Amino acid sequence: MNKEDYQKVVEDKSPNSPIIKNCFNAFWVGGLICAIGQILFEFFKYRGLEEKLCYTSVSMSLIFLSAFLTALNVFNRIGKFAGAGSLIPITGFANSIVSPAMEYKSEGYVMGVGSKMFTVAGPVLVYGISASIIVGLIYMLFNTQSITLI
Amino acid sequence: MKKVGKQSYTLTNPVNITSTASIVGPKEKAGPLYKYFDQTLEDEFWGENSWEKAESKIIKETVNMAISKSGIASSDIDFCFAGDLLNQCISSSFGLRETNIPFFGVFGACSTFVESSILASIAIDGGFATNVVCASSSHFCSAEKQFRFPLELGNQRTPTSQWTVTGSGSMVLTSSGTGPFITTFTPGKIVDMGIKDANNMGAAMAGAAEDTIVTHFKDLGRDETYYDAIFTGDLGYVGKDLLLDLVKGDGYNIKNIYNDCGVLIFDKDAQDTHAGGSGCGCIASVFSGYIYKMLQEQKLKKVLLVATGALMNSTSMQQGESIPGIAHAISIEI
Numbered sequence: 001m002n003k004e005d006y007q008k009v010v011e012d013k014s015p016n017s018p019i020i021k022n023c024f025n026a027f028w029v030g031g032l033i034c035a036i037g038q039i040l041f042e043f044f045k046y047r048g049l050e051e052k053l054c055y056t057s058v059s060m061s062l063i064f065l066s067a068f069l070t071a072l073n074v075f076n077r078i079g080k081f082a083g084a085g086s087l088i089p090i091t092g093f094a095n096s097i098v099s100p101a102m103e104y105k106s107e108g109y110v111m112g113v114g115s116k117m118f119t120v121a122g123p124v125l126v127y128g129i130s131a132s133i134i135v136g137l138i139y140m141l142f143n144t145q146s147i148t149l150i
Numbered sequence: 151m152k153k154v155g156k157q158s159y160t161l162t163n164p165v166n167i168t169s170t171a172s173i174v175g176p177k178e179k180a181g182p183l184y185k186y187f188d189q190t191l192e193d194e195f196w197g198e199n200s201w202e203k204a205e206s207k208i209i210k211e212t213v214n215m216a217i218s219k220s221g222i223a224s225s226d227i228d229f230c231f232a233g234d235l236l237n238q239c240i241s242s243s244f245g246l247r248e249t250n251i252p253f254f255g256v257f258g259a260c261s262t263f264v265e266s267s268i269l270a271s272i273a274i275d276g277g278f279a280t281n282v283v284c285a286s287s288s289h290f291c292s293a294e295k296q297f298r299f300p301l302e303l304g305n306q307r308t309p310t311s312q313w314t315v316t317g318s319g320s321m322v323l324t325s326s327g328t329g330p331f332i333t334t335f336t337p338g339k340i341v342d343m344g345i346k347d348a349n350n351m352g353a354a355m356a357g358a359a360e361d362t363i364v365t366h367f368k369d370l371g372r373d374e375t376y377y378d379a380i381f382t383g384d385l386g387y388v389g390k391d392l393l394l395d396l397v398k399g400d401g402y403n404i405k406n407i408y409n410d411c412g413v414l415i416f417d418k419d420a421q422d423t424h425a426g427g428s429g430c431g432c433i434a435s436v437f438s439g440y441i442y443k444m445l446q447e448q449k450l451k452k453v454l455l456v457a458t459g460a461l462m463n464s465t466s467m468q469q470g471e472s473i474p475g476i477a478h479a480i481s482i483e484i
Contacts, residue, residue, distance in 0.1 A: 001357075001396065003344035010345065010353040013391050015309040022306070070302050079304015086304055095304050103300035106200040120303060 026085035029078070033089045037062060059090055066091035070098040096120040151275045155369025158336040161275045166327030167482070168222070168281075170438035171215035173208050175290065175316025177423075178435065181416045186439035187317075188215060194291050194316060202236060205289035206245035208431075209234065209318045213246060213285045216320035216438075220281075227251045227322070228279035231266035234287045234430050235259065235314075236296060241287050251283065259459030260355075260384050261338070262286040263319060263434040264478040268335045270323045271480070280325050287318035288429030297348070297464055310350040312386045312428035315415060319434025321442070330445040335480045336366040340461065342474040348467045352389020352412075352425055355458040358475035359385060360396040362456055366479050367402060374404045380454040381441060382477070383433025384412030386426030389458075411436035433457045445484055453482045 001009070037058050044054040069075040075095050078086050086092055097117055104116035118125065152160050172187045179190035189211075198204040209232065217224050230249065233256035234241035243255055258265035266284035273279040293314040294301055323332070341358035359382050367373050374380075385393055390410040397404055411433045412426035437455060444450040458477040466473075 001399065006343050006357065007345075009395065010350065010388075010392065013395075014350055014353065014388050017306070017308055070304075073302065076302050076304045080306055082304075083306045092304065095302070099300035099302035099304075102302055103295055106202075120299065 022083050025081055026083045028085070029082035030085035030088060033062070033086065033091055037089075062090050063094040066094035067098045070095045071102065075099075093121060093124065096124070151272065154334075156365060157339070158334060158366055158369035160334045160370070161271060161332065163275055163325060164329075164331035164333045164483075165271045165274045166324045167330050167332065167442065168322045168324045168327050169216050169219035170319065170321040170442045171212050171219060172319045172435040172439035173212045173215070173317060174431070174435050174439075175208075177290070177313075177421065178315060178317055178415060178427075181421060183415055183436065183440050186443055187435060188439065191316075194289070201289050201291040201295065202240065202244075205234065205236070205241040205287055205292050205316075205318075208245070208289070208316070209241055209285055209287035209320070210245035210248075212287070212318040212320040212438075213249065213283055216285070216322050217283060220322040220324070222281050222322065222324070224249060224251060227281045227283050229254060229270065229273055229282045230285070231256050231269050231282065232285040232287075232320075233257050233262035233266065235293050241289070241292070242285070245287070246285075256286075258457070258476060258478065259461055260288075260428055260430050260432065261457040261459030261476050261478050262430045263383075263437065264455055264457035264480055265337075265459075267321065267323065267332060267480055268337055268478055271332050271335060274323060274325050282323045283320060284323065285318060285320035286430035286434045288314050288316070288431035290314045290316045290429075293429060307424055308349045310347070310352070310388050310425050312351055312384065312412060312425045313416060313421075313423040314429035315384075315427045315432040315435065317429075317431035317435040319431065319436070319438030321438055330442070330482050330484045332480050333483050334366075334370060336362055336369065336478070338362040338477040338479070340474045340476050342472055344472045346470065346472050348462065348473065350388060350425075351428060351460045351473070352384075352386040353392055354460050354462075354473035355475035355477065356385055356389045356392040356396060358477040359389070359393050359456055359458050360400065362477040362479050363393075363397060363404070363454070364400045364402065366454065366481075374402050374407060377407055377452045377454050377481070378450045379441075379444075379452075380404055380408045380456065381433070381437070382408075382410045382456045382458055383436060384426065384428040385410045385458055386412040386428060387418065388425050390426075414440065445482060448484060451484050455480050455482060
């Protein structure tokens, strides 16, 4: 059998990911995480925190929760169930930094934890920051009407 | 030893499998073959502080167990052929550094166990050795760390991905004894089917398994009626299905006698292992635990053991290379 024919047979025989189920779970868990964020926001605001600080506090709280659940071997189970739902919010970013840090602790704190911590999150940082610079430049060049974003 | 046909060999003095040993991890313990293994572990660390050390300990204890079961003094073992999946085969070399047995590190990915036993058979039948020990190991956590993502990362596995077995199998081969015997072998060629998906190893290796099995049949003038059972390791569910079709296309129907060690070791639905088990430790522990006992009890009399390996590493995957496969076969008869 030639390679092209074989590729077709393989695609035929290989089970596909359950996309509809995955999307549904991602949708409601992702929504739930955002709702938790909103509840935290309202709570901080109610307790008298300045609105700008409320945003930061929500991020910090979610990062803490995600890191804590990663360490307890719980987040990977949520991630397995929810996929993009727990990966896309800031919780996924925290998990992607904490999990390699735990994994590579056996190689020491410098070359293990220190250098391998960003193996998963590294590309997100590089291209995330690059994209924000490009958007920033476009904003600067074309913002003739002096609109401020915040 | 005599060459038959294109690439198969019959042994002048069949090599005796004196003893086998197997140690597996907790997930394998929860699987359907649990009662066949010599020892099962409660956790993945086994008292060590890293997975790599745990894997070394597993292969070390498995080899020691096989030697002590054989009743042969370890100073009388001429060679050790062993390998694993970790870079530069550190599990085997670290685990076996205190054995004082002349050591050959072997890499054939998941085909290592049978590759080692072919090399051992050549050494014994050629008169270069009397007693040889073979072993291979793998560990789910150390393999995930090297080939995939950190364990705690919240990602999803694809349905075609396989679950690396935590475990090791070892056997002591001798020039004389009461069997079971290795009687013939067919070393495999590298076969690249152009598969690039590292999460579909079964598909990448099925072509190599087909090539070796069909060549073995043709060289020795045999077909599916000669064997009681044919076992591959580890094509998993997807590869098993593909192999059946490929071999059928060549005019052989092995369906009734064929199974795969990656399919046997886990309960796919209850244990959520997707396409089945994989890793050097899979066929090694399933053969040393389950198949060897079936042979001893004469429930199986003629077995073809085909170990398949995906010859890739994480760099080749990132560079977009396809995955070459290999399959080595030995026939074992009582």
